[in-house]
Amino acid sequence: MDKNKYKELVAKYTPKENRLYNAIIAFLVGGLVGVFGQILIDLYSYFLNIPTKEASVFMIITLVFLGCFLTCLGFFDKFVSFAKCGLIIPITGFAHSMMSATLEYKKEGIVTGMGANMFKLAGTVIMCGVVSAYFFGLLRIIIMG
Amino acid sequence: MTFKYENVYLNEVSTIAGPYENNGPLGRYYDKVYNDFYCGTKTWEQAECRMLIDSVDMVLYKANKLKNDIDLHISGDLLNQIVSTNYASASIGIPLIGIYSACSTSVLGLIIGSNMVDKEQIRNCLISTSSHNNGAEKQFRQPVEYGGPKKKTTTFTTTGAASFLLSSKKSKIKVESATIGIVTDLGVTDSFNMGAVMAPSAAVTIHNHLKNLKREASYYDLILTGDLGVYGKKILVDYMKTEYNIKLKNYNDTACMIYDLEKQPVYAGGSGPACLPLVFNSYIYEKMLKGELGRVLLVATGALLSPSMVNQKLSIPSISHAISLEVTDDIL
Structure with missing residues (x-):
């Protein structure tokens, strides 16, 4: 059997992922995370009496902490596999990917294990993030002056 | 071979x-x-x-x-x-x-x-x-x-x-024959679909085994593949039929037997080198000793996966080996 014919055979028996359902769940959960973040910003700026810009930094720190903490407790992966991009796209996903990789290599030492492997998944995000931020920054200067 | x-x-x-x-x-x-x-x-x-x-x-x-x-x-x-x-x-x-x-x-x-x-x-x-x-x-x-x-x-x-x-000491189960597999690669690059990677090599090995020994698939009471999973199992049955015109009847896959696919979070079933021996050494071995199964063909399927080769956009080769076990009657 040639490769193309086999590809068709495989496609025949490969189950379809339920994309619409996944998208709706991700939309709802992602939205809720956004609402939660906004509530945090409002609370921080109200109670700590700080400008919104600083309060949003506090909000990010809180979400990152929660992502890491729940990963360490061992049940954030279940949330993520349920909500998928609803929890991966927000900053919680970034925290989760770093913390899970760190936990994995905990036993292999601080330098050779945790340090070397912490960015196994998140490294790509940082690299792409920095590069695209640079180009979008350039675009902004060129267009908006 | x-x-x-x-x-x-x-x-x-x-x-x-x-x-x-x-x-x-x-x-x-x-x-x-x-x-x-x-x-x-x-x-x-x-x-x-x-x-x-x-x-x-x-x-x-x-x-x-x-x-x-x-x-x-x-x-x-x-x-x-x-x-x-x-x-x-x-x-x-x-x-x-x-x-x-x-x-x-x-x-x-x-x-x-x-x-x-x-x-x-x-x-x-x-x-x-x-x-x-x-x-x-x-x-x-x-x-x-x-x-x-x-x-x-x-x-x-x-x-x-x-x-x-x-x-060489006689016991109830005799190792009767074996076939060494050929590495096959039909261009599957998806490392999350191992069943599709391994099914062709299992098919080649089963076909060669039956051909070399001039046997029909029905000669065996059970043909047991290693770890194709739910979807790989379907692919193998279809592949055997379209490619070699062999109908697999007494056939099962250990990936589908080792876990409760409904209740346990195991997706398409089990895999790994321990999957086939865990099922065979426990459940099937006992059935053979009781005489419920006479001739069993074990076909262990292996996906020769290397993450760096997959990252280099190469497809995943696979190999399967088969061994035939029979219950002997001439035991004391």
């Missing part, structure tokens, strides 16, 4: 299983079960070693033999540099042949062992394999605690170890 054996028997088997396997439908058949992934050690890799050592101890205990009585140990696993085997063997202390053939390691070991026993180079030998879910995930996929979505076709590496004792 097909061999026929005259004087090789399967004397004893053992199984050591992990938590998910214990909760599966075959839970009560295993010799020893660990309910945590660390098995009393500090890391998953060491846990795998522990299980491998336990499986060797268990098979020796069940066969009432000492380590000194065993001529050779053939063993393999999934981790880089087959570390579980090597480290376990350091404390087992039987002359070792370490082999790697991904998930088809168990049957490859049986074939090597049978050849040597049949030629009377050795009196007896132990064959072991092990795999550990978290150890394999760490090496081949993503961190265990990372919850990124997985495809439905993903298989779940079994946690466990199993050993076989082969010798």
Whole structure:
């Protein structure tokens, strides 16, 4: 059997992922995370009496902490596999990917294990993030002056 | 390449299983079960070693033999540099042949062992394999605690170890013949669809085995493939029919037997070098001893996956080996 014919055979028996359902769940959960973040910003700026810009930094720190903490407790992966991009796209996903990789290599030492492997998944995000931020920054200067 | 054996028997088997396997439908058949992934050690890799050592101890205990009585140990696993085997063997202390053939390691070991026993180079030998879910995930996929979505076709590496004792001493189960597989590659690049990767190699091996021995598929009471999973199983049945016009009737796949696919979060079923031996050594072996199954063909399927080759956009090759076991009547 040639490769193309086999590809068709495989496609025949490969189950379809339920994309619409996944998208709706991700939309709802992602939205809720956004609402939660906004509530945090409002609370921080109200109670700590700080400008919104600083309060949003506090909000990010809180979400990152929660992502890491729940990963360490061992049940954030279940949330993520349920909500998928609803929890991966927000900053919680970034925290989760770093913390899970760190936990994995905990036993292999601080330098050779945790340090070397912490960015196994998140490294790509940082690299792409920095590069695209640079180009979008350039675009902004060129267009908006 | 097909061999026929005259004087090789399967004397004893053992199984050591992990938590998910214990909760599966075959839970009560295993010799020893660990309910945590660390098995009393500090890391998953060491846990795998522990299980491998336990499986060797268990098979020796069940066969009432000492380590000194065993001529050779053939063993393999999934981790880089087959570390579980090597480290376990350091404390087992039987002359070792370490082999790697991904998930088809168990049957490859049986074939090597049978050849040597049949030629009377050795009196007896132990064959072991092990795999550990978290150890394999760490090496081949993503961190265990990372919850990124997985495809439905993903298989779940079994946690466990199993050993076989082969010798020329007569027992109820005879090793009858074996076929060594050919590496096949039909261009599947998806490392989360191992069933599709391995199905063609299983088909080639089954076809060659039947052709070389001039047999029909119905000769066997059971043809048991290693770890194709729910979807790979369907692909194999279809492939055999369209390519070779062979209808697989008495056929099952251990990936679909070892777990409760409805209740356990295992996607398309089990995988790993320990999957086939865990099912065979427990449930099927017992059925053969009772006489419910006479002739069984084990086809261990192995996807020769390397993450760096997949990243280089190459497709994944696979290999399958087959061994035929028969219940003998001329036993005392």
